[in-house]
Amino acid sequence: MHWSHSFYERQNALIDCYHAPIHPVHTALAARVTGHRGQPGTLLELGAGGGQFAVAAALAGHDVTALELMTGAGEHTRRLAAQHGTTVRTLTADFYTADPGGPFNAVCYWDGFGIGEDDEQRHLLSRVAGWLAAGGTAYVDVYTPWYWAHHAGFTRRTERYTQTYGFDADGCRMLDTYAPSGEEPFTQSLRCYSPADLRLLLPGTGLSLAEVWPGGAYDPRAGVYHPEVPLGECMMYVAVLEPA
Template sequence: MHWSHSFYERQDALTGCSHAPIHPFHTALAARITAHRGRAGSLLELGAGGGQFATAAALLGHGVTALDLMTGAGEHTRFLAAQHGVTVQTLTGDFYTLDPGGPFDTICYWDGFGIGEDDEQRQLLSRVAGWLALDGVAYVEVYTPWYWARHAGFTRRTERYTQTYGFDADGCRMLDTYAPRGEEPFTQFLRCYSPADLRLLLCGTGLTLAEVWPGGAYAPDAGVYHPEAPLGEAMTFAAVLTPA
């Protein structure tokens, strides 16, 4: 079984991240996407988790489809949407094989791009291009290699688990390892890209990189997350992709 088929369920069991309420971050991100698009429309979120962003987008008038691999994610998404008086369509499955329909005005993929090898990223990006409307825009959060190389070895300890950052220099992958107390550790591996790397990856996919939005940065020593950081210090960037 591929690590992604168990990692997110185990992470949620430890941290409750997929069963959390909407955070102001989700509300602000949905507002930024809506302002950038200039209107609400049909929106597909890949790797939607517990539906926090999906619900925030629905509250702004988008017709949202939330797709996630994790069993039970759709249930919490529907609960969250009902709690806020909106409707979100949920799909459970692997977005490398499942077809969510479309075309969609907007496609979002936060915190998860980079599973597998470059060919698998190209396959997914080509599928995204096929799901987008002619004037659609996709927003894909991409992990940067410089942040993860710099902070490899950082360890966070809690009562229930230890979390460690790592970096595979040869494969240019971030490693996020959880070691629950008394259990075997489990790890997330995500391929990291610079904007220049991503432009090469996009060749032949039907998408082009229109803009780069630097993300935030977590300062491990201080234990503080800065929501905005220069690109050269950021953990991630949002790639704004349009049909080529």
């Protein structure tokens, strides 16, 4: 079984990240996508987790489909939507093989791109291109190699687990390892791409890189997350992709 089929469920069991309420970050991101698009429309979120962004997007007026692999995440998304007086269509499936319908005016993939190798990324991006409506836009979080190379070795210790950042320099992959007390550690491994690397990945996918939105950075020493920093310092950026 691929690591991604168990990592997120085990991570959620430790830190309960998918059962959280909507954070102002989700609301701000939904507003930014809506402003960039010019108006709400049909929106597909890949790897939707507990649905916090999906519900924020629905509240901004979008007709949202939330696709997530983790069992039970769709139920939480629907409950969260009901609490806020809106609705979100949910699908529990692997987005490398699922058929979410469409076309969509926007496809969003936050905090997870790079699960496989380059060919798998190209396959997924080709699928995204096929899901987009004419004039549609995809918004994809992409991890940067410079942040993870610089912060490799950072360790956070809690009563329940130890978390360690790493970087595979040969494979250009970020490594995020959780070691629960008394259990075997488990690791998330995502391919990192600079914007130049991403441009080399895109030919043949049907997408082109229109814009780069620098994201935030976590300062491990200070324990503070800065929501927006210069591109050369951020842990990830949003690749704004349009049909080629």
